[in-house]
């Protein structure tokens with residue numbers, strides 16, 4: 001077992017660390033769009049700088065991306081997680097576009113790739129993935145009710161979606177929409193995914209959805225969408241009719257591990273801030289760093305980060321060696337443990353900062369929101385635990 005980075009990864013790490021110092025951290029102070037719903041204009045400058053530094057589409061294996069393995073990408077995504085609102089987007093490695101690019105690369109037709117994958121890879125447009133619905137428990141994706149009905153050479157889409165990340169960004173030009181093409185089919189083949197361009201008549205961006213009161217506009221903002229007799233040509237179908245559920249499962253493996261890789265970086269940033277604060281703040285005559293309770297937070301944080309990182313790297317290695325399906329249990333394991341672990345660490349860093357930890361003067365509040373929401377987005381903790389437990393139990397069912 002080799003715990004070192006290979007030469008290519010080390011080269012990328014060095015260049016990425018320099019990019020963070022030169023471009024990303026200096027942009028943080030003025031970056032947040034506050035009540036705005038879209039990323040600030042400086043993002044385009046950062047994207048151009050990342051592109052010319054060769055730090056572009058690092059997430060995507062194969063011919064369309066940088067060609068890195070998951071194990072090579074993990075330490076790079078971790079670095080971008082240190083500034084999660086800026087760095088992933090600057091490198092064209094932000095969700096949900098990454099998942100959408102993966103889907104188009106794997107399941108898209110040549111024409112769909114030309115029209116949507118190429119500009120997404122170039123970073124000239126953004127995209128969204130629309131599955132969750134306000135009226136049904138969407139953690140069970142078979143519940144979704146949006147209808148996609150065939151009418152001649154077109155599909156007609158009717159339904160309502162919410163928390164669709166990126167949809168408030170006007171540059172989000174394309175939506176991958178999941179709905180039911182055949183409600184009478186077996187449970188997991190009722191669904192299909194279709195491409196819906198933003199300006200299609202009948203598609204309304206109804207309202208922005210806040211997260212813990214914030215617009216999350218740096219990510220483009222989440223939105224509620226209404227589809228009212230939206231018509232798209234049948235050539236906008238991704239893959240096959242009835243294949244939507246399988247495609248969404250395929251997209252979620254890489255998506256989940258990317259979130260977890262970045263979360264490790266968020267935890268490292270929080271721990272770094274906690275340590276520097278603890279050394280410099282002196283209540284009751286001695287630095288916080290000398291209080292046993294604070295040392296306990298620091299030691300626990302380091303141990304938990306190391307544990308989480310090892311599990312993320314193992315999942316990445318399995319994805320590379322036995323495929324996403326073979327890594328299913330480990331991907332679920334990291335999605336269960338990493339967001340809550342990082343939420344705990346960020347919470348302790350906030351506590352060590354006192355009131356300042358809740359303020360706009362440190363990245364901690366934003367890091368906490370990111371970790372907390374990732375206990376819901378891409379599947380709530382309980383749903384992953386249910387599925388992992390069932391698979392574990394299945395190993396013993398035949399013997400009892």
Ligand SMILES: Cc1cc2nc3c(=O)[nH]c(=O)nc-3n(C[C@H](O)[C@H](O)[C@H](O)COP(=O)(O)OP(=O)(O)OC[C@H]3O[C@@H](n4cnc5c(N)ncnc54)[C@H](O)[C@@H]3O)c2cc1C
Nearest residue numbers: 129130131132137138139163164165373377378379380382
């Ligand atoms: C910041 C953010 C961004 C998001 N971005 C997107 C996006 O881009 N596209 C998109 O389609 N969706 C997006 N979502 C939605 C997200 O995927 C859903 O919220 C999630 O799948 C849960 O669905 P739900 O909200 O309908 O919760 P429900 O299905 O109503 O579940 C509610 C709660 O019930 C509990 N629960 C569910 N099942 C079980 C069980 N078996 N056992 C015990 N407890 C259980 C869980 O605690 C769960 O949180 C986003 C959400 C957030 C917060």
